[in-house]
Amino acid sequence: MRYYYDFIIVGSGIAGLTYALKVAEHGKVSVITKSKIEGTATWHAQGGIAAVMSLPDSIEKHVNDTMSVGCYIGDEDIIRLTITESKERILELINWGVVFDKDKSGDYDLTREGGHTEKRIFHAKDSTGEEIEKCLYNLVINHSNIDVYEDFFALELITQHHLGMKVTRNTKDIECYGLYAFNQKTNNADTFLSKITFLATGGCGAVYEVTSNPLTATGDGVALAYRAKVLIENMEFIQFHPTSLYHPSERPAFLITEAMRGEGAILKTIDDKEFMHKYDKRGSLAPRDITARAIDSELIIADKSYVYLDCRHLGKEFLQKRFPKIFQKCKSTGVDISRDMIPVAPAAHYQVGGIKVNKFAQTNMINLYAAGECASTGLHGANRLASNSLLEAIIFSHRAYVDSASKIDSISLNDNVPDWKLDNVTSFTDNDIIENSIKELNILMTKNVGIVRTEDRLEKVSNDLEKIYKRTEEIYQCSKINTSLCELRNMINVAYLIIKMAQARKESIGLHYLKK
Numbered sequence: 213m214r215y216y217y218d219f220i221i222v223g224s225g226i227a228g229l230t231y232a233l234k235v236a237e238h239g240k241v242s243v244i245t246k247s248k249i250e251g252t253a254t255w256h257a258q259g260g261i262a263a264v265m266s267l268p269d270s271i272e273k274h275v276n277d278t279m280s281v282g283c284y285i286g287d288e289d290i291i292r293l294t295i296t297e298s299k300e301r302i303l304e305l306i307n308w309g310v311v312f313d314k315d316k317s318g319d320y321d322l323t324r325e326g327g328h329t330e331k332r333i334f335h336a337k338d339s340t341g342e343e344i345e346k347c348l349y350n351l352v353i354n355h356s357n358i359d360v361y362e363d364f365f366a367l368e369l370i371t372q373h374h375l376g377m378k379v380t381r382n383t384k385d386i387e388c389y390g391l392y393a394f395n396q397k398t399n400n401a402d403t404f405l406s407k408i409t410f411l412a413t414g415g416c417g418a419v420y421e422v423t424s425n426p427l428t429a430t431g432d433g434v435a436l437a438y439r440a441k442v443l444i445e446n447m448e449f450i451q452f453h454p455t456s457l458y459h460p461s462e463r464p465a466f467l468i469t470e471a472m473r474g475e476g477a478i479l480k481t482i483d484d485k486e487f488m489h490k491y492d493k494r495g496s497l498a499p500r501d502i503t504a505r506a507i508d509s510e511l512i513i514a515d516k517s518y519v520y521l522d523c524r525h526l527g528k529e530f531l532q533k534r535f536p537k538i539f540q541k542c543k544s545t546g547v548d549i550s551r552d553m554i555p556v557a558p559a560a561h562y563q564v565g566g567i568k569v570n571k572f573a574q575t576n577m578i579n580l581y582a583a584g585e586c587a588s589t590g591l592h593g594a595n596r597l598a599s600n601s602l603l604e605a606i607i608f609s610h611r612a613y614v615d616s617a618s619k620i621d622s623i624s625l626n627d628n629v630p631d632w633k634l635d636n637v638t639s640f641t642d643n644d645i646i647e648n649s650i651k652e653l654n655i656l657m658t659k660n661v662g663i664v665r666t667e668d669r670l671e672k673v674s675n676d677l678e679k680i681y682k683r684t685e686e687i688y689q690c691s692k693i694n695t696s697l698c699e700l701r702n703m704i705n706v707a708y709l710i711i712k713m714a715q716a717r718k719e720s721i722g723l724h725y726l727k728k
Contacts, residue, residue, distance in 0.1 A: 213402040214402070217239075217407075218407050219239055219240070219241045219406060219409075219410065220244065220391065220406035221242065221410045222245075222410070223252070224352075224412075225252035225254035225414055226344055227584030230605070231612055232352055232355075233348065233358075234609070235617060237357075237617075238620050242406075243352065244361045244404065246365040252341075253414045253426060256425075256467070258340060258538075260333040260335035260602075261334050261340065261599055263298035263332060265299055265334075269331075273330055278295070281597040283593055283594040283722040284593065287590030293571060298603055298607070301603070310347045311343060312334040321335070322334065323471050323474045325471055325497070325598035326500060327499040328497075328598065331474075338471065338534070364393040364395055367391070367392040369577075370389040371388060390404045390406040405627060406625070408616045408619075409580050411433040411582040411587070413431075414433070415586065416431030416434065416703070417559075417561060418430045418703065419431060419654070419707050421463075423463075423561070424453050424559045434705070437575065438705055445568045448565065448710060448724045449592070450562070450710060451504075451560075451595065452560055452561055452723075453558065454503040454504045454558050455472075455473075455554075456556060457545070458518035465557075465559040467559070476526055477496065479507070479556075480520045482516055482520065484520070484553075488503065488506055491503075500595065501722050501723050507556075507557065508663045518557045521553065524551060527550065532550075564593075565713070566587050568588050569581070569588065572615035573612035574612075579619075581615075584604070591604050641691040641697050643696060645687065646696045653703055661673060665714060665727065666727050670714055671715070673711055
């Protein structure tokens, strides 16, 4: 099948849906997603979205917090424009129908998280992402100019390479004409041609054994872009959320939002002792890189697999009202958080680096944009400030819309590209081999490229990854494609980028901690 659109969007989280709603006023739009709406990281986001709304907060305070937590290697111009535009974008979400919590006086019930010096987090109890996603999705599916393709897996960006031209990383003016996508219902590869392509595919947490991300977070956008010779940066900065519910039989791990510590919950050792003051004067509200390393250190000292988060003093009524999802989830595992401390451990959570974009979310490929977790804007530096991610997504989706809408009428569809060639292979992929390779990759990345790294372990995992890569490519060349195989290939690409960029950065900074 061949499809023709003005705008093609890959991904259905907050970045993709925001962009879709805006550009739909300027042309025909398709939203391609490899799963369902619940498969997005946005849907699972608990904490909230940061924005400067009123005194005593200020743009300068939020800028300083973002710079500080990012270890001062973020792009200050990007940070400033993001925070300056935050109020307008939040009000836009509210006008679209997103409902954030208010206090008894009718003001927004702003909260605080690690690294923030003021209460500036808008939230909808502990289901903020779900509230946003539901609202945006309802608007999208009822828009006459938007088509949604669920269960379509993006395979490859279409460039001059598919017209017979040799394309390398030194090639200038590479153009994007759309993409090939695998229809998981028909097992066919379809051709989607567009004037503008927008990647909003989320992160890569599924590369790790323990992750808070949905298992669809296999780094697809970064892998797609990398194979098409688009610039990628800062992949060494993988953020581990300090507090996921310790429940080893469950993958992905259930997140215990940082907002709980913002409301006064305290991290403690197995023997009920506070420990964060030993690592940072901000205690349990230290930034995530510091907190995750502190917990990792305590686990090694005690030879345990988890520490505790104590919120018992906050009271049952408050906990049930403010954190209903967490309350019920913990209860289902036998933990009453009003009486029991919550066992927690770090989990791979957020990809700080990714597809390099400018202030209008443009990549170095003509007519290709990216926003959300798959993109690297310069906002986060070496470590993301809590609740800046949803903000970044709406800011850069809007800026991509402004730029692409101004260009759309001057771009022509290229209908000369060939359809995807399905080779005459008859063998089906052995899914057991694929699953075993994914498990092997997860273990290697968790053990060697996690919270604490060494040069020796990075070198070893690089060699081990090469073996998985060669084995997987042999399978790919002689087998019918399926989603699991394609996800494995993408995870290998992303793991390679994380390792190589970690090896290239010799100093410890932020989320990249190199033990000598």
